[in-house]
Amino acid sequence: MNENNFKTPQEAWAAFSAGEAKGYAVDIASELGLTEGELVAAGTGKNVIRLDVDWGDLIKRLEELGEVKILTRNPSVVHEKIGTFGAVSINGEMGLVLNGDVDLRLFLGRWGHGFAVETNNPRAGRRRSLQFFDHEGQAIHKIFLTAKSNEAGYDALVDEFRAENQEPGIETLPPLPKAVTRKDEEVDVDNLRAHWRKMTDVHQFHGLLKDFNVGRQQGLRLVGTEFAERLSNDALKTMLESASESGLPIMVFVGNAGAIQIHTGPVKTIREMGDWINVMDPRFTLHLRMDMIAEAWIVRKPVREGVITTVELYDADLNNFAIFCGERAPKDPENPEWQKLAEELPRFNAKEHALAG
Structure with a gap:
């Protein structure tokens, strides 16, 4: 059901980023038959900047942002940590970040799209982030600036890795087939x-x-x-x-x-809230x-x-x-x-x- 009654991805993204839409980005995208990556990409040229970069090169530079909040999720669970990047190693399509609170295993061959995103709404205020999606448009990883982040470092990275093409939209691939295992x-x-x-x-x-x-x-x-x-x-x-x-x-x-x-x-x-169980600690x-x-x-x-x-x-x-x-x-x-x-x-x-x- 299209609870928000948006007609276009651009309309939906503008409302979401201004705090005027109901629900999370992934749910709003689903209402329109889109992936979250397609919804975010609809804001390119406005408050979204497409990035063009070797993902490993960018990850090695994320330490320049200082403290950040990182987010990785799948349809059943969301995992958020506050910390700083560092101790990064990239070996082909495999990336490791082993810097205390920022502890990641990255499978870069699945990374298809990256954006610098800025939203501003009355409830959450101004939020700046780097967001990455797979070739199908599903969210892989997000990095949000905090009050302690290096905003100048963020601006410099975005300027350096900004793609020439800043037209809205992305091309997505159909989902990969499921693995066939033995009976x-x-x-x-x-x-x-x-x-x-x-x-x-x-x-x-x-x-x-x-x-x-x-x-x-x-x-x-x-x-x-x-x-x-x-x-x-x-x-x-x-x-x-x-x-x-x-x-x-x-x-x-x-x-x-x-x-x-x-x-x-x-x-x-x-904390248990309805169908959700939550860990609500200061840095996790x-x-x-x-x-x-x-x-x-x-x-x-x-x-x-x-x-x-x-x-x-x-x-x-x-x-x-x-x-x-x-x-x-x-x-x-x-x-x-x-x-x-x-x-x-x-x-x-x-x-x-x-x-x-």
Whole structure:
């Protein structure tokens, strides 16, 4: 439903950026049958500047902005951190930012469009940002200036990387096809378990799934309870509240096709609002739709130091949209307090679920 009754992307963007539209940019775009990237691009030539740059070159320069708020999201969860860029490494299409609060894994081959965006509305005031979208027009990553940011540095970067073409609009590609994985009955489950048991580093997990040509959730289902067990869908709330009460530092991973953003540290202020559960801390906020949790899993991945325990969330299409684990330095064993918290989370009860449905 077009709640705002906009006729054109330009009209919708002008109203949104002035604070006169109802909803978030992604929702307003959806009302018009557009992606968010297409909506933002409609403002090019006015309060949006198209960027033309090798993404890795720009990321290496973001330290010049000083303190910023970074945002990475997918349809189920929004992850926001305040910090500064630095400690950047770019290796081909892979980018790493390992600068404390700004902790990112970037898959630059998926980055298609970038813009400098300025909005000004009575509620939020003037907001300046860099916003990046994939080739299909879906949001990948956003960087917002704060009161402590270097505005002159922002202006200099935008001027340097400004594209010649400042006409409104972008060309988008159709979504990529979904990966075709093996059928359950075609998977050598005993061999999968044997190779899972021999992992020595969590980063081997993706390669293991690829070697057996299984999806992530499919692998959890097939490998058995030694390594993965389905949790109750309300286990996330229990986990966050327990971590808050104890002060236990955790890691929170949220990503999409082009970026993964990570929080490391305690979570203090937990607020439930309707379908949303929120972390509302000064330098970290998380907004997660609990009604989008189709499945939750506890997963155990062997490493040289023992085992890494993660809590993983999946949506109705069985896409992984968030991962939680205990804070851990490289080559250190897992914090036993985190392992205890995770292992005590309520398991999924099929009978209770059926009755509730």
